[in-house]
Amino acid sequence: RAVKLVTLLGSLRKASLNAVVAKNLPALAPDGVEISALGSIGELPHYDADIQASGFPPAVLAMGQAIAEADGVIIVMPEYNYSVPGALKNALDWISRLPETPFAGKPVAIQTASPGMIGGARAQYHLRQIMVFLDAQVLNKPEIMIGQAAARIDAESGEITDESTRQHLTKQIAALARMARQTRHSA
Numbered sequence: 176r177a178v179k180l181v182t183l184l185g186s187l188r189k190a191s192l193n194a195v196v197a198k199n200l201p202a203l204a205p206d207g208v209e210i211s212a213l214g215s216i217g218e219l220p221h222y223d224a225d226i227q228a229s230g231f232p233p234a235v236l237a238m239g240q241a242i243a244e245a246d247g248v249i250i251v252m253p254e255y256n257y258s259v260p261g262a263l264k265n266a267l268d269w270i271s272r273l274p275e276t277p278f279a280g281k282p283v284a285i286q287t288a289s290p291g292m293i294g295g296a297r298a299q300y301h302l303r304q305i306m307v308f309l310d311a312q313v314l315n316k317p318e319i320m321i322g323q324a325a326a327r328i329d330a331e332s333g334e335i336t337d338e339s340t341r342q343h344l345t346k347q348i349a350a351l352a353r354m355a356r357q358t359r360h361s362a
């Protein structure tokens with residue numbers, strides 16, 4: 176059967192460059208790979224153990240279930256102050272508390288886009304550290320760090336205008352799908 180991947184988007188704003196990347200992934204996926212979007216991280220309340228004690232919010236449960244059912248997750252996010260955006264960290268904190276531990280052993284790929292030169296690289300290493308505790312299997316290569324993203328992505332038309340960026344994204348999706356097939360095979 177097809178490899179099913181889901182995207183987790185780390186930006187909330189409408190004209191997000193990272194949102195354009197995430198929205199283009201289904202069309203860039205190689206044959207046999209299906210990609211769909213998880214719900215918005217903006218739907219989740221701030222993590223609070225007291226809320227958790229009275230029951231996980233439905234949006235957290237839905238996100239956790241969709242991750243558990245997927246063969247892999249692609250996290251697409253901006254870099255905020257050299258790190259992971261707070262709203263995304265909040266979502267990961269919620270999901271980490273689910274007893275089903277949906278990220279455990281899950282193949283995960285990281286993509287960042289930034290108008291700056293470094294393309295969000297520094298935030299990727301913070302995200303990798305977080306994913307150690309969640310026990311995810313984070314893909315090493317190819318890395319996707321889209322620098323000078325405003326010149327490669329047209330937020331208005333919703334297109335990735337740079338052909339080499341599109342090709343690179345397809346390569347990473349294929350690598351994640353390969354990892355997901357191997358994980359599924361050995362499960």
Ligand code: FNR
Binds near residue numbers: 194
């Ligand atoms: C940024 N930005 C940014 N860029 C970067 O390359 N490194 C950084 O550390 C930061 N830090 C940062 C902090 C905060 C609070 C904001 C709001 C922005 C710029 C950021 O990359 C830019 O706004 C992107 O366009 C945000 O991603 P989306 O929303 O376009 O996907």
